[in-house]
Amino acid sequence: MRRYLADAAVLARKDVLLELRGRETLPAMVLFVVSALVVFHFALPGEQSRLAALGLLWVAILFTALLGLGRAFVAEREHRLLDGLVLAPCDRSAIWLGKVAATFVFLLLAEAVALPAFQLFFSGIDGPTVAAVLLADVGICAVGTLLAAMASAGRARELLLPLLFLPLAIPIMIGGVGAATVEHPARYLGFLGLYDVLFAILAWASFEYVVTE
Amino acid sequence: MAPKRIDAGGRAMIQARGLGKRFGDKRVLAELDFEVADGDFLVVTGPNGSGKTTLLRLCVGLAAPTSGELDIPDRSLIGYLGHDPLVYRELTALENLNLYGRLYRILQRRERIGMLLERFGLWDARNERTGSLSRGMLQRLGLCRTLLHEPALLVLDEPYSSLDAEGATLLDSELADLRPTRTLVVATHDPTRVARLASGRLALA
Amino acid sequence: MFAAAALLLLVSGMTLALYWAPEDVDQGFSQKIFYIHVPVALTAYACFGWGAWKALRLLWKREQRYDLESYTAIHMGTIFGLLTLVTGSIWAKISWNIWWSWGERQLVLFLILFLFYSAYFMLRYSIDPGPQRANLSAVYALFGVALIPVSFLAIRIAGTLYHPAVFKRDGPDMTGEMFAAFCVCFGGMLALAAALYANELTGKRLDERLRDLREALA
Numbered sequence: 212m213r214r215y216l217a218d219a220a221v222l223a224r225k226d227v228l229l230e231l232r233g234r235e236t237l238p239a240m241v242l243f244v245v246s247a248l249v250v251f252h253f254a255l256p257g258e259q260s261r262l263a264a265l266g267l268l269w270v271a272i273l274f275t276a277l278l279g280l281g282r283a284f285v286a287e288r289e290h291r292l293l294d295g296l297v298l299a300p301c302d303r304s305a306i307w308l309g310k311v312a313a314t315f316v317f318l319l320l321a322e323a324v325a326l327p328a329f330q331l332f333f334s335g336i337d338g339p340t341v342a343a344v345l346l347a348d349v350g351i352c353a354v355g356t357l358l359a360a361m362a363s364a365g366r367a368r369e370l371l372l373p374l375l376f377l378p379l380a381i382p383i384m385i386g387g388v389g390a391a392t393v394e395h396p397a398r399y400l401g402f403l404g405l406y407d408v409l410f411a412i413l414a415w416a417s418f419e420y421v422v423t424e
Numbered sequence: 425m426a427p428k429r430i431d432a433g434g435r436a437m438i439q440a441r442g443l444g445k446r447f448g449d450k451r452v453l454a455e456l457d458f459e460v461a462d463g464d465f466l467v468v469t470g471p472n473g474s475g476k477t478t479l480l481r482l483c484v485g486l487a488a489p490t491s492g493e494l495d496i497p498d499r500s501l502i503g504y505l506g507h508d509p510l511v512y513r514e515l516t517a518l519e520n521l522n523l524y525g526r527l528y529r530i531l532q533r534r535e536r537i538g539m540l541l542e543r544f545g546l547w548d549a550r551n552e553r554t555g556s557l558s559r560g561m562l563q564r565l566g567l568c569r570t571l572l573h574e575p576a577l578l579v580l581d582e583p584y585s586s587l588d589a590e591g592a593t594l595l596d597s598e599l600a601d602l603r604p605t606r607t608l609v610v611a612t613h614d615p616t617r618v619a620r621l622a623s624g625r626l627a628l629a
Numbered sequence: 630m631f632a633a634a635a636l637l638l639l640v641s642g643m644t645l646a647l648y649w650a651p652e653d654v655d656q657g658f659s660q661k662i663f664y665i666h667v668p669v670a671l672t673a674y675a676c677f678g679w680g681a682w683k684a685l686r687l688l689w690k691r692e693q694r695y696d697l698e699s700y701t702a703i704h705m706g707t708i709f710g711l712l713t714l715v716t717g718s719i720w721a722k723i724s725w726n727i728w729w730s731w732g733e734r735q736l737v738l739f740l741i742l743f744l745f746y747s748a749y750f751m752l753r754y755s756i757d758p759g760p761q762r763a764n765l766s767a768v769y770a771l772f773g774v775a776l777i778p779v780s781f782l783a784i785r786i787a788g789t790l791y792h793p794a795v796f797k798r799d800g801p802d803m804t805g806e807m808f809a810a811f812c813v814c815f816g817g818m819l820a821l822a823a824a825l826y827a828n829e830l831t832g833k834r835l836d837e838r839l840r841d842l843r844e845a846l847a
Contacts, residue, residue, distance in 0.1 A: 214529070221526045225512070232514040232553075286512060294486055295510030295569070299527035300500035354772075361765050365755035375752060375769070378745035379776060382783040389787055402786055406779060413775055417768040420688050424488035424760040448757040451844060488760040490693070 215308075218301040222309025227316065229286055236282045240275050240321040245328050247271040252332055264333040265340070265391045271325065272344065272387075273351070273380055279317050280355040281372050283310055284363040293360075297422050307356055307418035315352045322348070339400065343390035346403035347383050350410055354379050357414040360421045382406055435462045437577050437607045438483055442492035445478055452478045456492070458626055460609060462576075465621050468611040470628030476611040477506065479628065480581045483609055500528070503575030505583060509566025513555035517546055517565050520554060521572060528573040540568040544594065559586040567595065578602065579609045584617060592617075631824035638817030645810035659723040664811055666716040668818035669709050670735060674777070676706030676822055677742070681774040684767035696763035697837075699770055700753065701829045705822050707746045713739050734784045741780050745773055 230236055251267040287293040296306050322344060330336055355376055362372040383406060390399035438460040445453040452475040460466050460483075468476050481487040484504040485496055496502070511520040518537065525533040541547045544564040549557060554565060563586050570578065584592050596617075602608065603621050610618055615625065646664035680702035687695035717736045718728050731737060749769050756762040 218527060221523065225515070225523055228519070229512060229514050286514070290510065290513065291506070291508045292510055292512060294504075294506070294508070295524070296527070297486065298484065298499055298502065298504055299524065300498075300529070301527050357768075361752065361769070364761060364765060365752060367751075367755050371751060371755055374748040378741055378748060379772060381741050382776070382779050385783040385787045398786060402783060405782075409775060409779065410772075413772060417688070417771065420764040420768055424486075424764065447759055449840065488691070490759065 215302055215305055218305040219308035219312065222296070222306060223312040223316075226286075226310065226313035230313075230317070236279055237317050237320060239282075240279050240317060241324050243278050244271050244275040244321050244325040247274065248325065248328055248332055261334050262392050264329075266388050268325075268329050268333075269347075269384055269387045269391070272322065272347070273384065275321055275325070276314075276318050276348075276351045276355060277373055277376060279314055279321070280352075280359045280376070281369060283314055283356060283359045288363045288368075293422060303419040303422055304415050306422065307360070307415060310360075311352045311356045314356055315348060318348050318352060337391075339396040340391040342400055343387045343396065343403060346400060346407060347387045349407045350383050350403065351380065353407065353411040353414050357418055357421060360418065364421075379410075436460070436495070437462055437464070437497055438609070439495040440492065441494075443482065443489050443494050444491035445475070445482060445487065446490045453482075453628075454491075460577075460607060460624075462607055463604075463623075465603060465608045465610070465618070465623045467615050467618055467622045467625045468609065468628065469613065469615050469625060471613070474628040476628060477581055479626075480504070480506070480579050480609065480611055484579050497577055500573070501576040502579060503570040503573065503577070504579045504581075505566050505570040506581045507585075509554075509562045510569060511554045511562070511565055514553060516551050516553055517541065517557070517568075518550040520565070521568060524569055524572055530573055536572065537568075540571060543598075544568055545590075560588050560591055563587055564591055564594075567598070571598075575606070577607045577609070581611045582613070583610065584612065584614065631820050631827055635817055635820035635824050638813055638820055640817075642810060642814035642817045645806075645813055650807045650810040651804055659720070662716060662720045662723070664814045666713065666720055667811065668815040669716060670713040670739065671815060672818045672822045673706050673709035673713055673739070673742075675819060676702050676709060676826075677746075677770075677773055677777065679826075680706060681770050684770035687763055687767045688771075691760075693760065693763055696766065697833055698830065699767060701826055701833065703746060703749060703770060703773075704829065705826050707743070707750075708825075709818075709822060710739055710743050710746065714743060732788070734781070734788055737784050738777070738780050742773070742777065745776055749773070 248268075248271055251264070251271065255263055255267070284293070287296065293306075297303060326336055326341070326344070355372075358375045358379070359372055362368045362375060365371045383403065386399045386403040386406065390396040390403065393399065436459050438458075440456050440458050443453060443456040444451070456479070458466075468479060470476050478487065482489055482494060483496055484502050485499055486504070511517070512523075515523070518541075521537045521540070522533065525537055530536055538547070541550050544567060546561065546564055546568065549561060554562060557565065563583075567583070570580070583595060587595060599608070599610075599618065599621055608621075612618060615622070642664065646661055650664075652658060652660070680699045683695045683699035683702060686692070687699060714736065717733065717739070721730055721733065721736070722728050729736070749766065752769055753762060753766055756765060
């Protein structure tokens with residue numbers, strides 16, 4: 212177990228180091244999410260409704276995550292590096308866990324800009340919304356990382372990931388928007404937690420089959 | 425199934441029976457039968473497109489056969505060098521080897537990596553990003569990566585490609601050193617280079 | 630065999646539904662579409678479930694023949710899923726004079742599933758046939774059967790707040806005759822799916838066999 216986590220940590224740290232060197236993904240995510248919020252301001256009718264704005268916040272988060280996930284396996288794909296990781300004697304799911312951790316960190320950092328920006332442009336954000344965003348992030352990264360690995364095996368990779376991911380993200384949207392807009396968000400948060408647990412286990416167990424033949 | 429004994433002391437490392445591989449409707453390998461015993465040096469030859477790379481990827485478990493059977497050792501025992509050195513271009517040579525060293529749980533990682541970098545003439549370039557290295561240097565680094573965990577089975581795909589004369593001589597002596605204690609499978613279009621060491625040859629058409 | 634059973638059960642089921650089962654008190658004759666719509670929907674679930682089971686077998690046994698079986702089952706499921714959307718839409722039009730209602734949970738769920746399984750086909754078309762495609766398809770198919778209950782739950786949780794369930798189609802007040810007719814129709818629909826599945830599978834296996842023979846001769 213300790214070795215397993217150590218492997219995942221080594222791989223996640225490698226991704227963070229690559230990002231620090233390349234600075235390709237995170238700045239794009241931050242810029243995208245802020246731009247999206249500005250665009251959404253103009254998309255909403257004059258008399259802004261708080262509910263509609265909150266809904267659009269979730270759309271912005273989801274698409275920002277997709278942007279990051281689309282980049283998740285670029286380094287591995289470019290020079291077939293996934294082969295090197297797959298050949299290593301560590302458990303293949305540790306590759307998934309490491310990638311999930313790195314993507315989660317990037318998404319958190321993007322949201323650390325996005326949520327205050329939302330507060331500035333639109334309206335305040337309450338505790339349940341923050342909790343829902345955190346719970347949704349786990350599910351988005353867990354499922355998204357697996358699907359990103361899948362999509363990178365296909366021909367139309369950039370197109371494939373959103374197609375694969377959006378139907379699976381609908382429950383996250385329902386839970387997230389629900390938690391952000393109703394008076395008693397407990398059951399929505401519980402639902403998000405359930406989604407996280409179920410799909411994280413499924414993704415963890417099936418990653419090996421995605422990267423091996 | 426239990427590995428079959430072939431020679432007096434030789435245990436089968438790789439065993440293929442009716443091995444076949446197709447990509448979609450394209451058949452790349454068909455009905456291959458061969459064995460690589462412990463201590464063998466198998467040279468795989470054949471023209472471009474004859475399936476050498478595919479066969480080697482099957483032998484290390486990166487691809488699965490579409491027909492027949494194939495027994496290969498556990499992946500911790502395998503060292504594989506394909507067309508790509510499998511190193512991150514944004515990281516330095518040292519960082520790359522450190523990453524693999526951790527994943528392979530190499531004891532005395534620092535010493536082992538330093539020794540390999542010295543031997544392949546990469547010590548001075550150890551802190552350069554590998555993206556700035558020449559193709560030949562990358563191939564040397566790929567060899568370091570492959571040998572890092574002292575694998576019992578070495579699978580090398582055209583290892584001489586893009587090496588300069590000095591690098592090729594280095595690889596000659598390295599292979600000669602490894603020959604007595606390791607099992608090797610080497611794909612090459614120039615079998616004379618390793619003919620002296622080889623114990624068997626598999627020609628793909 | 631499945632085809633004959635399907636024909637027999639569907640004809641007798643529809644006859645029972647039309648002439649024997651009593652007319653619904655609220656909806657009148659239009660309620661009869663229930664005997665097609667619901668069996669089609671349940672059959673679609675059965676196909677998706679069967680496809681996922683074959684997918685699990687593939688990952689477990691690593692035998693390539695399960696790939697074709699899983700794919701064919703999901704193919705059938707998608708066709709029945711589309712039929713569910715169409716029949717549901719027609720029913721909605723007749724009952725409430727609208728083609729689409731976000732308040733209708735089953736329809737929303739089938740829309741999500743339809744999108745999901747369409748992506749499944751996109752995934753398959755973007756990868757060359759082989760063990761990798763088989764694995765990826767199987768993993769995605771397994772995500773599908775997890776998505777069904779999760780989406781259902783999500784729609785239920787959201788539905789009780791956003792869209793109060795005003796219309797209730799088949800309450801527990803279904804009569805014995807109605808239920809019997811429904812069961813016959815459901816059996817017929819399952820048999821139809823099985824017949825189509827077997828037929829499709831035979832055809833595809835024949836294609837493969839032909840290709841192998843052609844290569845053996847070449």
